[in-house]
Amino acid sequence: MGAFLPRRCVGQLCLRTTDSGRGCTLSIRSSSGAAMVIDQPAVSLEISLEVGRQVSRMKKSIGAVPGLAVIHVGEKKRYDNDYDFTCSLVGIKAFPVRLAEDSSEEEVLNCVSRFNDDPRVHGILLHFPLPWHMDEHKVLSAVSIEKDVDGFHPVNIGRLAMRGREPLFVPRAPKGCIELLHRYNLEIKGKRAVVIGRDHTFDMPAALLLQREDATVTIIDSTTKNPEEITRQADILISAIGQANMVRGSWIKPGAVIINVGTSLLKDPDALHGYRVVGDICYEEVCKVASAIKPVAAGGVGTITLSLLLSNTLTSAKRFHNFI
């Protein structure tokens, strides 16, 4: 399969402060019949700015700020500094904890328990995967559902799966996709939506969220025969399979909205580290057929999941302090 470099063949995105001065709106202008780019970093920035303003208001009003505990077990560095830095930017207090790889499960559970009881902490983020000798489900289930800002507690997932039950939080990567659609005023209700996935921590919540907004949803995975037949019916296509350029232009319904989540590393001797990041969506082809597209070039869904972590922590703190 050929290698395609995403490029902006796109519409214009405008980020404007609203009249009230409290938020921003995104508007898009199409150009020359090509797909409009859904600019995720711009949306992430918008969300973070909103959070920052509200944290500031909370601090002035009641003298409290949201607190986020980030628990990391083991050696690998994964976003820790990003979390601390980003929290500090918007005024959220971070409580980073780093435990040794050979910590016992009990130590991690004790750590979770302390944060559950700490009124300064409104969100608890566990870095996964945990070391192999720990029961991830047990540790995850120990997090108070009121502080489960990652949305993976079985009760929050269970509530998400049943309409009429409201989860306190939902997983951030799929929520990020829905947030992009909302912020660009791209209608979901009554649309055919297809999620291509292989990680059920992403595709299932994504499908459940789309369903809650009255889309008719199909999940495609590696067992699906002729996936292109199904994607061609999609008004909204979210791809998170991690197969470079798998989704070609011929897979797309004209005018569809495309969210590229999945990424792969392709060898490229000209790239900085010998590899470059490529999306599931063959951008060069798809941008000529789709009406709007979130390309991988605009940054995975990493930045928006970070912004939503801040937003979820704020929501939790507002709930705790009964602050509107």
Add this chain to the structure above:
Amino acid sequence: MGAFLPRRCVGQLCLRTTDSGRGCTLSIRSSSGAAMVIDQPAVSLEISLEVGRQVSRMKKSIGAVPGLAVIHVGEKKRYDNDYDFTCSLVGIKAFPVRLAEDSSEEEVLNCVSRFNDDPRVHGILLHFPLPWHMDEHKVLSAVSIEKDVDGFHPVNIGRLAMRGREPLFVPRAPKGCIELLHRYNLEIKGKRAVVIGRDHTFDMPAALLLQREDATVTIIDSTTKNPEEITRQADILISAIGQANMVRGSWIKPGAVIINVGTSLLKDPDALHGYRVVGDICYEEVCKVASAIKPVAAGGVGTITLSLLLSNTLTSAKRFHNFI
């Protein structure tokens, strides 16, 4: 829309005792190109017989039998006697409780709590809906997940929604549909499956169960445009919408497997009570196109859900007593 009376235009179903004498197998023979009938009452009977044999073995071996508590609040009679009677048939001890309509939520919670602590009780069934002054989610969440034989505890639903997490029980009506497919050796893996629903307590678990078996699933509801375009792609179609004869022959992919769950009452002065029960599937038309069909005439999914309640209670008791 015309009214159609289901009739058997079908294959032959054989219920045979297995060589070990411990179970039965169902086999089907097609006839004359028409759809084979999936005979749900036969499957229900098979499940109940299996449960009865295993309860008997448990009693002989460890002197204990499974126990099922059925909590009913209010005046309406709904299957209570069926439960007691069917439990007694297979040797399960029933613990029926009937509370007054004006009972407090606390009284119901106390009742649940007593059964949670009672080692003779392995399953707790709450009759829904509860009176309006009670918080159903709160009461349901109070049931121990080990005794949640109805599978609606948020944790069990949450586990069902995430592959890699195993629910202790799953909701019985959707499980009944999957059980029918299994018992008739109708393949699910790699198939396109469509669930037509409007009650998310049915269609969502049904979709999740099909997905766990590697089907590619789409849920259709009242917001779906042109549902017939989607049903025509289905290798497996489960309908639980409750719209008389909605699914016509032209909606069906030739050779598809059809499970009719939804029923409606149509006025019929010639019928015993002035009404007759009609399914979502226009049987007369669909049986000419499908390869297998579970018609409404074979009894909703009521009988199989009752059998699965017994089966779940047995499973719970075996888990509790560590009895294999």
